[in-house]
Amino acid sequence: MNKEQLxxxxxxxxxxxxxxxxxxxxxxxxxxxxxxxxxxxxDDSVNVNSVTKGVMALLAGIAIDKGYIDGVEQKVMDFFxxxxxxxxxxxxxxxxxxxLLTMTAPYKYRSEPWKKVCTSDDWTLTVLDFLGGRxxxxxxxxxxxxxxxxxxxxxxxxxxxxxxxxxxxxxFLPLGIPEHTIHGDSSKEDxxxxxxxxxxxxxxxxxxxQGSVTAGWGLCSSARDLAKIGQLVLNDGVYEGKHIISQEYxxxxxxxxxxxxxxxxxxxxxxxxxxxxxxxxxxxxIGDSGNIIYTNKKLDISVGMTGTFKPRIFxxxxxxxxxxxxxxx
Numbered sequence: 001m002n003k004e005q006l007x008x009x010x011x012x013x014x015x016x017x018x019x020x021x022x023x024x025x026x027x028x029x030x031x032x033x034x035x036x037x038x039x040x041x042x043d044d045s046v047n048v049n050s051v052t053k054g055v056m057a058l059l060a061g062i063a064i065d066k067g068y069i070d071g072v073e074q075k076v077m078d079f080f081x082x083x084x085x086x087x088x089x090x091x092x093x094x095x096x097x098x099x100l101l102t103m104t105a106p107y108k109y110r111s112e113p114w115k116k117v118c119t120s121d122d123w124t125l126t127v128l129d130f131l132g133g134r135x136x137x138x139x140x141x142x143x144x145x146x147x148x149x150x151x152x153x154x155x156x157x158x159x160x161x162x163x164x165x166x167x168x169x170x171x172f173l174p175l176g177i178p179e180h181t182i183h184g185d186s187s188k189e190d191x192x193x194x195x196x197x198x199x200x201x202x203x204x205x206x207x208x209x210q211g212s213v214t215a216g217w218g219l220c221s222s223a224r225d226l227a228k229i230g231q232l233v234l235n236d237g238v239y240e241g242k243h244i245i246s247q248e249y250x251x252x253x254x255x256x257x258x259x260x261x262x263x264x265x266x267x268x269x270x271x272x273x274x275x276x277x278x279x280x281x282x283x284x285x286i287g288d289s290g291n292i293i294y295t296n297k298k299l300d301i302s303v304g305m306t307g308t309f310k311p312r313i314f315x316x317x318x319x320x321x322x323x324x325x326x327x328x329x
Contacts, residue, residue: 001327007037019309019310020038020290020306022046023305025304026227026301028300029231033324039200041200045201045202045220045225046221047218048220051219051221051226051292052205053145053272055167055171055219057253058232062170062171064249065245065249066159068158069155072101073097074097076095076097077092077093092132099137102257103143103272104258105147106140109130112144112145112146113146118191121209123146123210130146141258146216149215149216152214162213164180164213171229175228175239178203180203181203196309206219217287221304221306226285226291226306227302229304230303233273234301255270256269270283273285276317281298282296289309290313292305299325303320
């Protein structure tokens with residue numbers, strides 16, 4: 001399948017590919033694929049859902065490199081000395097930054113308390129109310145989109161900057177990614193529109209009433225900018241000669257810390273990044289609706305893909321490796 005055939009295939013798809021907006025691929029430092037669908041242009045942005053988590057992992061690494069965070073073993077509660085811990089709660093004192101990054105932090109709920117958190121005035125502090133529990137630190141993987149909100153609070157308190165400013169200053173602008181602004185509104189109606197609206201978005205990041213970014217979702221990005229982030233990972237933290245994040249942290253981030261089950265495609269998990277193939281240097285930040293940063297170190301290629309809301313599409317690794325790598329090589 002050549003580029004023209006792939007464009008027609010996606011344009012005419014009524015299946016999992018029917019929501020694809022953009023694909024952008026960079027190989028060996030040069031653009032090898034750039035295409036758009038559904039009325040989108042290369043510069044347009046899309047809510048990339050949980051790919052946001054992969055970006056947060058990079059921001060945490062930068063914060064560690066700069067000495068704002070001592071390391072992944074630092075305790076979460078070090079950053080919230082003014083937080084009033086619930087009576088009888090002990091486990092919260094043992095939770096580390098690393099537990100957040102590997103999704104092994106324990107929480108006192110069966111299903112994520114979206115309504116409670118997303119109608120509160122301060123989403124970070126509200127999520128902290130659910131951190132911990134009687135079982136203690138078990139090392140069990142517990143996928144927690146809301147839990148990553150704590151990571152945004154840590155970066156803000158450690159650096160003295162809003163997370164959006166930290167991201168702009170130390171990641172986006174150095175990569176040539178447009179400056180992002182906070183979304184602003186966080187009403188119930190606006191949250192629904194943010195997920196469901198299929199129109200292009202600004203270079204923005206969803207935020208709570210305190211102006212803190214939503215750390216588990218809500219970053220709006222183009223596929224081109226996702227591919228640039230992938231290039232940073234491929235090039236060991238260097239982009240166009242600029243050292244942005246340490247090679248040491250990226251090695252830890254892309255080391256398999258956990259083996260996930262069937263629900264997550266039996267992939268391995270690092271720091272909010274997935275390793276889909278055991279023993280192969282392929283690293284991905286994956287979000288719902290088929291949004292993805294795909295990096296393949298052996299082929300020296302990074303791919304960004306965006307898609308409008310279409311729930312439970314998680315086959316983009318297979319799609320990229322089946323259709324795109326052969327075109328881009």
